[in-house]
Amino acid sequence: MIPAATDNLVTLAQISFKRGDRLIFNDINITIPRGKIVGIMGPSGTGKTTLLRLIGAQLKPTAGHIHVNGQNIHQLSTKDLYLARRQMGMLFQSGGLFTGMNTFENVAFPLREHTTLPETMIRDIVLMKLEAVGLRGAVALNPSELSGGMSRRVALARAIVLDPQLIMYDEPFTGLDPIAKGVIVQLIKKLNNALGLTSILVSHDIHETCAIADLLYILADGHIIGSGTPAELLKSEHPSIKQFMQGLPDGMIPFQYPAKDYAKDLLS
Amino acid sequence: MNFLQALGTWALNVCEQLGRASCFLFATLGRRPRFIRTFPLLIQQLYAIGVLSLLIIIVSGLFIGMVVSLQGYNTLEKFSATQQLGQLVALSVTRELGPVITALLFAGRAGSALTAEIALMKATEQLASMEMMGVDPLWRIISPRFWAGVISMPVLAAIFSAVAIYGGYLVGVKWLGLDAGAFWSNMQSTVDFHGDVINGLIKSLIFGFVITWISVYQGYDAVPTAEGIARATTRTVVYGSLAVLSLDFILTAVMLGGW
Numbered sequence: 394m395i396p397a398a399t400d401n402l403v404t405l406a407q408i409s410f411k412r413g414d415r416l417i418f419n420d421i422n423i424t425i426p427r428g429k430i431v432g433i434m435g436p437s438g439t440g441k442t443t444l445l446r447l448i449g450a451q452l453k454p455t456a457g458h459i460h461v462n463g464q465n466i467h468q469l470s471t472k473d474l475y476l477a478r479r480q481m482g483m484l485f486q487s488g489g490l491f492t493g494m495n496t497f498e499n500v501a502f503p504l505r506e507h508t509t510l511p512e513t514m515i516r517d518i519v520l521m522k523l524e525a526v527g528l529r530g531a532v533a534l535n536p537s538e539l540s541g542g543m544s545r546r547v548a549l550a551r552a553i554v555l556d557p558q559l560i561m562y563d564e565p566f567t568g569l570d571p572i573a574k575g576v577i578v579q580l581i582k583k584l585n586n587a588l589g590l591t592s593i594l595v596s597h598d599i600h601e602t603c604a605i606a607d608l609l610y611i612l613a614d615g616h617i618i619g620s621g622t623p624a625e626l627l628k629s630e631h632p633s634i635k636q637f638m639q640g641l642p643d644g645m646i647p648f649q650y651p652a653k654d655y656a657k658d659l660l661s
Numbered sequence: 662m663n664f665l666q667a668l669g670t671w672a673l674n675v676c677e678q679l680g681r682a683s684c685f686l687f688a689t690l691g692r693r694p695r696f697i698r699t700f701p702l703l704i705q706q707l708y709a710i711g712v713l714s715l716l717i718i719i720v721s722g723l724f725i726g727m728v729v730s731l732q733g734y735n736t737l738e739k740f741s742a743t744q745q746l747g748q749l750v751a752l753s754v755t756r757e758l759g760p761v762i763t764a765l766l767f768a769g770r771a772g773s774a775l776t777a778e779i780a781l782m783k784a785t786e787q788l789a790s791m792e793m794m795g796v797d798p799l800w801r802i803i804s805p806r807f808w809a810g811v812i813s814m815p816v817l818a819a820i821f822s823a824v825a826i827y828g829g830y831l832v833g834v835k836w837l838g839l840d841a842g843a844f845w846s847n848m849q850s851t852v853d854f855h856g857d858v859i860n861g862l863i864k865s866l867i868f869g870f871v872i873t874w875i876s877v878y879q880g881y882d883a884v885p886t887a888e889g890i891a892r893a894t895t896r897t898v899v900y901g902s903l904a905v906l907s908l909d910f911i912l913t914a915v916m917l918g919g920w
């Protein structure tokens with residue numbers, strides 16, 4: 394079912410984006426329905442991180458426009474943009490915890506910057522969010538004392554501390570052991586339902602993403618090659634989608650970065 | 662032809678870098694301080710940049726003062742003018758050695774640390790996550806560091822000069838046996854407050870401005886990889902030192918030219 398236009402928290406319309414001469418996106422359209430978990434999948438280097446940065450207005454598209462919550466995010470003044478970003482949480486690939494602060498201060502950071510809440514209240518909120526990610530016990534640790542999975546969970550607590558409407562996860566599963574992966578998968582699902590969030594989940598872990606996503610987009614080579622529910626895509630007979638979903642090495646999606654002819658390159 | 666081409670590319674690059682650095686500077690200066698929020702950040706940075714540089718500044722100042730005194734004594738002795746030692750030490754330190762050596766040490770100690778810290782924050786996506794939280798990194802990270810650098814440098818230079826003069830006193834009076842009264846009174850009667858002390862402070866203020874600007878810009882503009890951070894740190898020290906030495910010549914020329 395295609396949701397009505399007003400039900401979309403984020404819409405990307407005819408987005409093209411260039412890095413130098415390389416076209417990363419060529420005229421793509423994506424809609425993110427409110428309250429859902431939307432998975433964006435695609436091979437490494439197709440521009441998934443770039444896509445999230447476009448939505449967060451850290452990059453500007455070459456053509457097309459992006460609406461978040463009804464606002465054209467690239468036409469806002471700096472002040473309004475910073476206001477709009479409080480409604481977005483983003484979990485970066487490397488977590489991005491501030492190295493000079495401990496876990497507590499990291500999670501409290503957005504509250505201290507944007508609110509004038511009293512210290513006791515800040516403490517309560519931070520502990521609640523840390524409890525939600527299962528790390529209330531790590532409240533006094535420094536980022537250097539956290540494992541990769543733990544820092545990602547702390548970063549997650551920090552991303553949701555202002556109760557945003559939208560949260561974007563950039564490859565939350567990479568480099569995690571199966572247990573930690575499972576924990577994060579459940580966490581994303583739980584947060585989405587409990588807090589009424591809308592989640593964009595960028596990943597190339599097909600299994601984990603399919604388990605929780607309501608809607609999937611597959612990006613390859615600057616285009617959206619498939620979209621739909623996980624069940625639809627898993628059944629799809631379309632060769633590129635099949636190749637990606639089943640992890641086959643050969644097929645329509647090139648595994649190689651664009652290059653000269655291989656034989657010529659070796660002989661030259 | 663190739664040479665001309667290379668020269669042209671180089672010149673264009675330099676212009677582009679200067680332009681970007683200037684835009685960055687204006688953007689940073691444009692961030693209005695919000696007092697209650699900015700003040701603690703500034704204090705924290707004054708500690709990291711200024712107070713933690715104190716040790717190296719004091720130790721270097723002491724040795725420089727002692728060396729100048731020793732060398733000066735040996736030379737003045739040939740003209741039987743050792744009475745002038747106080748004046749020699751004080752003038753060379755307040756006018757030149759204080760601001761310049763402090764600036765060079767500052768670039769190596771505080772400037773490189775600033776660049777590395779900011780570049781690492783960029784590489785580990787800390788700056789990007791701050792932006793996504795709706796907090797402006799120019800305001801939160803860059804601006805306090807910049808102002809702390811600008812404020813610290815003249816203070817450090819003044820401390821350096823004071824310690825260096827004391828070092829000169831130790832060698833000249835305590836060790837070589839000059840008369841303490843002559844040492845101090847000669848200094849007092851020849852060092853001019855405006856011409857020497859204030860000019861020295863102005864120099865160090867300008868050096869502090871330039872070095873901190875270079876440091877934060879190099880950090881913010883660094884390529885976010887291990888190699889990029891190493892390069893940026895090196896550039897800070899090299900550009901910072903060159904800028905200080907060439908500016909020193911220009912400023913000295915202007916100041917001696919009757920300003």
Ligand SMILES: Nc1ncnc2c1ncn2[C@@H]1O[C@H](COP(=O)(O)OP(=O)(O)OP(=O)(O)O)[C@@H](O)[C@H]1O
Pocket residue numbers: 412417436437438439440441442443444
């Ligand atoms: N700062 C940059 N300058 C130039 N090109 C870049 C830059 N950052 C990324 N790219 C290019 O943009 C493309 C998309 O990068 P992006 O980081 O969005 O990929 P990704 O889909 O997130 O990959 P991965 O799954 O490996 O994280 C890459 O092919 C890369 O070469």
Ligand SMILES: [Mg+2]
Pocket residue numbers: 441442443486563564
């Ligand atoms: Mg990525």
